[in-house]
Amino acid sequence: MGKVNNNVPLEYSTEENNLKIFGFWTFLGAEIMLFGTLFASYFVLEGRTGNGPTGAEIFEIGPVLAETFILLASSFTIGLAIHAMRLGSKKATLSFMGITLFLGAAFISVEIYEFVHYVHVGAGITTSAFTSALLTTLGTHGLHVTFGLFWGIFIMIQIAKRGLNAVTAGKTFVFSLYWHFLDVVWIFIFSFIYLKGMM
Amino acid sequence: MSEFFAQFAVPHPSTLIYIAMASIVLGSIALVAIVTYFKLWGYLWREWITTVDHKKIGIMYLITALVMLFRGGVDAVMMRLQLAVPDNGFLDAQHYNEVFTTHGVVMILFMAMPFITFFFNFLVPLQIGARDVAFPRLNNLAFWLFFMGMGLFNISFIVGGSPDAGWTSYFPLADNEFSTSVGTNYYMLALQIAGLGTLMTGINFITTIMKMRAPGMTLFKMPMFTWSALIANLIIVFAFPVLTVALAMGTMDRLWDTKFFAIGDGGMDMLWANLFWVWGHPEVYILILPAFGIFSEVISTFARRNLYGYTSMVWSMILISVFSFAVWTHHFFTMGQGAFTNSIFSITTMAIAIPTGVKIFNWLFTLYKGKIVVTTPMLYALHFIPLFTLGGVTGVMLAMSAADYQYHNTMFLVAHFHNVIIPGVVYAMLAGLTFYWPKMFGFMLNERLGKATVWVMSIGFVLSFIPMYITGLDGQARRMYTYSDAAGFSTLNMVSFVGAGIMSVSFLMLVWNIWYSFKNSPRDIGSDPWDARGLEWATHTPIPHYNFAITPDVTDATSEAFWDSKKNGVKLFKGEIKDIHMPNNSGQTFILSVFFFIGGFALVFSMFTLAIISLIGILACMGYRSLEDDHGYHIHKEEVELIEKKYEKEGGAK
Numbered sequence: 001m002g003k004v005n006n007n008v009p010l011e012y013s014t015e016e017n018n019l020k021i022f023g024f025w026t027f028l029g030a031e032i033m034l035f036g037t038l039f040a041s042y043f044v045l046e047g048r049t050g051n052g053p054t055g056a057e058i059f060e061i062g063p064v065l066a067e068t069f070i071l072l073a074s075s076f077t078i079g080l081a082i083h084a085m086r087l088g089s090k091k092a093t094l095s096f097m098g099i100t101l102f103l104g105a106a107f108i109s110v111e112i113y114e115f116v117h118y119v120h121v122g123a124g125i126t127t128s129a130f131t132s133a134l135l136t137t138l139g140t141h142g143l144h145v146t147f148g149l150f151w152g153i154f155i156m157i158q159i160a161k162r163g164l165n166a167v168t169a170g171k172t173f174v175f176s177l178y179w180h181f182l183d184v185v186w187i188f189i190f191s192f193i194y195l196k197g198m199m
Numbered sequence: 200m201s202e203f204f205a206q207f208a209v210p211h212p213s214t215l216i217y218i219a220m221a222s223i224v225l226g227s228i229a230l231v232a233i234v235t236y237f238k239l240w241g242y243l244w245r246e247w248i249t250t251v252d253h254k255k256i257g258i259m260y261l262i263t264a265l266v267m268l269f270r271g272g273v274d275a276v277m278m279r280l281q282l283a284v285p286d287n288g289f290l291d292a293q294h295y296n297e298v299f300t301t302h303g304v305v306m307i308l309f310m311a312m313p314f315i316t317f318f319f320n321f322l323v324p325l326q327i328g329a330r331d332v333a334f335p336r337l338n339n340l341a342f343w344l345f346f347m348g349m350g351l352f353n354i355s356f357i358v359g360g361s362p363d364a365g366w367t368s369y370f371p372l373a374d375n376e377f378s379t380s381v382g383t384n385y386y387m388l389a390l391q392i393a394g395l396g397t398l399m400t401g402i403n404f405i406t407t408i409m410k411m412r413a414p415g416m417t418l419f420k421m422p423m424f425t426w427s428a429l430i431a432n433l434i435i436v437f438a439f440p441v442l443t444v445a446l447a448m449g450t451m452d453r454l455w456d457t458k459f460f461a462i463g464d465g466g467m468d469m470l471w472a473n474l475f476w477v478w479g480h481p482e483v484y485i486l487i488l489p490a491f492g493i494f495s496e497v498i499s500t501f502a503r504r505n506l507y508g509y510t511s512m513v514w515s516m517i518l519i520s521v522f523s524f525a526v527w528t529h530h531f532f533t534m535g536q537g538a539f540t541n542s543i544f545s546i547t548t549m550a551i552a553i554p555t556g557v558k559i560f561n562w563l564f565t566l567y568k569g570k571i572v573v574t575t576p577m578l579y580a581l582h583f584i585p586l587f588t589l590g591g592v593t594g595v596m597l598a599m600s601a602a603d604y605q606y607h608n609t610m611f612l613v614a615h616f617h618n619v620i621i622p623g624v625v626y627a628m629l630a631g632l633t634f635y636w637p638k639m640f641g642f643m644l645n646e647r648l649g650k651a652t653v654w655v656m657s658i659g660f661v662l663s664f665i666p667m668y669i670t671g672l673d674g675q676a677r678r679m680y681t682y683s684d685a686a687g688f689s690t691l692n693m694v695s696f697v698g699a700g701i702m703s704v705s706f707l708m709l710v711w712n713i714w715y716s717f718k719n720s721p722r723d724i725g726s727d728p729w730d731a732r733g734l735e736w737a738t739h740t741p742i743p744h745y746n747f748a749i750t751p752d753v754t755d756a757t758s759e760a761f762w763d764s765k766k767n768g769v770k771l772f773k774g775e776i777k778d779i780h781m782p783n784n785s786g787q788t789f790i791l792s793v794f795f796f797i798g799g800f801a802l803v804f805s806m807f808t809l810a811i812i813s814l815i816g817i818l819a820c821m822g823y824r825s826l827e828d829d830h831g832y833h834i835h836k837e838e839v840e841l842i843e844k845k846y847e848k849e850g851g852a853k
Contacts, residue, residue, distance in 0.1 A: 048465030
């Protein structure tokens with residue numbers, strides 16, 4: 001576990017955690033490239049709709065706004081969870097993480113509705129290059145959120161069982177970075193896929 | 200039932216493939232029998248498969264790389280044999296397609312990549328005075344994912360058929376319509392799994408180098424190889440996700456009929472070419488920069504002086520890494536992107552020659568002021584400089600986009616990239632292998648045999664590839680499986696074949712050297728047989744699993760800390776021995792990667808139930824790991840002192 005430094009927040013208190021947080025930032029660099037590539041491909045294929053519908057024909061502002069508010073709210077609540085963690089309140093940390101994951105699940109539900117809608121209006125993943133790129137980009141983000149739900153649950157179990165210590169604090173902090181990152185990606189999806197597509 | 204098994208049959212069988220199948224089956228049975236007879240399973244599992252020791256993981260990469268060098272080499276010889284005489288019937292067109300595809304993939308991704316990863320693993324922690332990498336278990340997982348990807352790719356030619364759309368796998372050729380066998384599925388999924396492992400390596404080593412350097416080692420005091428490793432790993436982290444996305448799209452196009460690269464419905468085949476080379480060009484520098492790092496270590500050691508122009512070496516590598524992302528379009532100058540785009544990419548491509556030239560001159564100045572000792576590693580370096588420069592010059596020729604319309608898709612191009620990759624990467628890897636062999640295994644490779652190997656290899660190389668420049672300029676297309684006598688390529692192609700044969704001999708000489716030296720070389724060589732300069736030589740041979748009993752302090756030293764301690768009396772090991780914290784071994788990572796292998800295999804054959812089962816297995820492994828509490832163990836002070844005493848008594852080290 002290495003030396004413990006008590007002058008910094010719990011998640012930074014061990015060498016092992018410092019390495020993990022740094023490594024995770026590096027991983028986020030790779031994630032930026034991953035989503036960057038997806039966006040670039042989307043922009044290349046955006047107008048290539050073949051015989052299928054265009055974005056303006058299938059996008060619905062309602063669910064998209066709902067998704068946006070839900071995900072932004074969850075980014076706020078994971079921030080509160082980290083704040084609670086730094087104050088040392090296990091109960092508040094768990095509550096805010098719970099709310100975050102609940103919001104994440106709500107986001108996924110709306111997204112599933114949205115996907116069903118796309119398929120229903122004839123914009124399945126095999127319809128055209130545009131729909132392939134659209135659903136793959138959204139789907140990759142959605143899979144990340146889904147993975148985050150499982151990950152968050154496993155961290156909550158550990159906090160509940162072992163309390164807040166350097167290990168669980170480090171994991172929670174890394175999870176919060178991941179969650180914020182997904183929110184940032186969504187802002188790009190909202191602005192450059194939906195708003196641009198509807199205009 | 201018979202339908203189920205029919206899908207695994209090879210679509211274009213031939214005698215050669217049947218022989219390969221039989222030898223693989225017999226070889227596997229023999230291997231299992233030997234391991235069982237000598238009761239080695241437990242040893243393999245405890246000491247190797249589950250290991251988190253960066254040195255052992257490195258050696259596993261090395262073994263994989265050497266085996267793949269053999270496989271890719273056999274592919275190469277088959278191609279040269281097929282082209283040795285006009286109208287040859289040794290391989291038919293389909294088999295030739297498969298052979299050049301697998302030769303390319305195997306050599307780049309499953310030979311060169313593990314070879315440099317071996318050096319990352321083995322050397323970087325030693326050079327920066329660390330006990331291990333930042334994430335030892337991730338390191339083990341990265342190896343096994345890479346290994347499973349490699350395995351998946353290699354079984355393609357006996358189960359279901361090899362990929363045959365070229366190592367670049369351009370669409371629409373790689374789509375179902377033109378590549379009907381499952382071969383290209385193998386390509387997409389095997390590269391995906393191995394690429395995940397590579398990304399993990401990248402993250403691991405960036406963290407290791409940035410966060411775990413010995414006290415006093417600032418960035419500009421890092422040994423040159425560590426610098427090259429840092430830059431190469433940064434390129435890995437930024438380039439590999441692009442490949443991940445491209446391969447995912449390619450897989451979906453083939454398995455689920457999405458339209459990314461399709462011919463109709465808006466699909467765009469050029470998107471594949473762009474994405475592939477946005478990864479593929481930086482990939483070249485992921486390979487060559489660590490190779491430059493190795494040459495820098497070897498040349499400064501055997502010129503007996505410090506490297507000329509350390510700072511300019513570092514900055515030129517940084518510049519190369521930036522440029523490497525700005526040149527990908529030169530891989531398709533002739534695909535109709537217009538003069539303006541071609542000009543931009545032509546200029547950026549040529550610009551890379553500048554920092555590379557700086558490096559060449561730095562090596563030359565190091566030699567010029569040095570007292571050269573010609574050892575085997577140094578001989579590789581001395582052959583590298585002129586041969587690589589020739590490859591660089593033909594590279595600048597190819598970078599002229601207008602002229603490229605002549606060279607495009609000819610043997611000239613093939614000659615060029617082999618001319619940079621073989622003297623650049625392969626020579627560096629073999630130089631480094633010979634150089635660090637005593638550190639790894641405690642005995643030297645035979646010098647006479649080693650030097651003879653270098654000469655035979657260089658003669659073989661020149662005979663193989665220089666004729667291709669000429670036939671290429673004369674219009675011999677690459678990937679063409681045969682030609683008529685009237686084309687006039689016969690003599691030069693025969694010379695190439697002879698060259699390939701000579702290069703094979705040099706490979707056999709390397710293998711013989713390892714065996715011969717294992718039998719005959721003395722074992723009392725100490726820890727510094729070359730009179731070398733870096734921190735990696737400051738520990739015992741063989742290296743104890745904690746690397747350094749006391750973490751070295753290089754505050755008073757330069758980038759060549761060990762040299763400073765030998766010649767100027769700089770004290771590296773201050774303080775006293777304390778308890779050492781080490782990570783535990785783990786078998787979970789291996790199990791996890793087996794699930795990846797099964798999942799990949801299932802997707803190749805569209806067996807989705809099995810794929811979902813293995814996905815659940817993967818998630819279960821990750822969940823288990825998440826809940827696990829494992830903080831490693833401590834080697835107690837007394838135990839370390841005992842080990843250190845033992846080393847001193849045997850005289851194995853300083």
